[in-house]
Amino acid sequence: MVKIKKFLYSQKVAPYVFVLPFIVSFLLFWVYPLCSTVIMSFQDIGPATTEWVGFKNFSKLLKDTVFHTAILNSAEYMLLTLVFLIPFPMLFAVLIDSRLVKAKGLWKACLYLPALTSVVISGTLFRLMFSEYHTGQMNIITAALGLGTFKWLKAKATGLMALLVVCCWRWTGVNMLYFISGLKSIDTSLYESAEIDGASSFQKFRYITIPLIKPTSIYVLTISIYAGLAMFMESYMLWAGPDSPNNIGLTIVGYLYKRGITKNDLGYGSAVGLVLLVIALVINVVQLVLNGTFKKEER
Template sequence: MKKLFYSQKAAPYVFVLPFVLTVLLFWIGPVFKGILLSFQDTMKNQWVGLSNYQRIMGDRIFWIAVKNSVKYTFFTLLLLIPFPMLFAVLLNSHLMKRPNLFKSIYFLPALTSVVVAGTVFRLMFGESDQALMNQLIGLFGAAPIKWLKRGDTGFFALLLLCCWRWTGVNIMYFLAGIQSIPQELYEAADIDGASKWQQFRQITIPLVKPTTIYVLTISIYAGLSMFLESFMLWKGNNSPNYIGMTIVGYLYRQGIEKRAMGYACAVGIVLLILVMVVNLIQLKVNGTFDSEEA
């Protein structure tokens, strides 16, 4: 007994046990159950083989949802990685006055609830000529726009909500990464006559790469599984012509609203595969799987 307690071999397993248990119970279990359900029709209580998956292939709305989610993910990556990194560098430089104030301001939106933020954005982007955004473009002489009824403007509102909310969080990640870079490197570069831009290119970007990969990975996942923002912006799952329909939104519609749990699970499995494939490719390209010699 004593041996077991003091065993160097057993200790690591004991330490990782809580995590393993959680994953098994709340991840592997449900995924497995979901895979089984995706071959069933829960309304009729029967096994239907691959027919749920066949239906997905020909389901126009599902593909609209995929397109929306992918488009959304792409633009969030495009906006939410370079800009927060830049802001983090600025916040970290001595030129910046009152950096802590700005840090708090940037981070504040992340503390608000999406439900509240979505509702406020919905009213800001209202159709009426008194809605904030319509007043704003009215200053430039433009006519009121039905923001949330058009594909492009609706997408803009969604993206703005996302950037407003997540910029601060990503800045925090990058700040942490940047601050862990040894100051000597910059000093040495300074002595060698490197410009600030060269220092940023040659020192900061390569050395915050682990942070970048982390942010990239969670952003891909977050982008592809986005739901609540769209749900709140359009006050429910019904955006005109599905301009706000996302993959998870479609899963919610099928599983919860229409009670077709089997079909919803099939949608979920497809989402899982999609996220896995994209992230595996991304991690492979970034060399995360290579042995840690470098």
């Protein structure tokens, strides 16, 4: 026992003991599933048999029009979420961090609260809100404005709008907090010097705030790209399942679930998952290179 205690309390061993839980969880819940997915993507997995089929699953994906629709839907959703979930949270963060807003903690809590709400509950509520019946909240509003009623979740444009509303409602507060943390790292003396030099609020935002929160902006952009491509639960709850009219709400992960879980085709579903991983990695690596993340700092 004494030797074990000395071993655990050793300055050389202690760091490895502390990081061991992370390493074990990383190996079990990331490396092992990833390796299993790669192997299964080259197999045809049946109820009782498993057959090695090589690149057959990937060749099928190239001809799968439903999968192409899922990619286009996910790409549209991702691009539109970037349009809303980067500039607006940034502006909200600047506004809350300024002297113009009182009760800052209350505003932060109100904007962050949707992220704590279960996506099952929020998705169900938004499905009722965008119901095609005259009792749906959105149809009540449009009818009161003389615009009539709409089948919101049966048309591509309005269905995508409903998804964006759910997304912005849930994640605006989260991204805002990221930007607030970035703003806290900026030295206030820079703003004071700019104010003495006669800089306007817009000029301070343009030439001080935006450049100095670039690391935060890159981080938010990176996680937003992945979140947009990997979106599933919002669509699943909004249409009460993986199926939607003419696949207007089908995403890549939704198609993975549909083929891999619903139809029990794990080999094909694994191939879909790997394609999603490659797409997300390529897009993020490209944007990180363009943003100069991998450039060496000049001395």
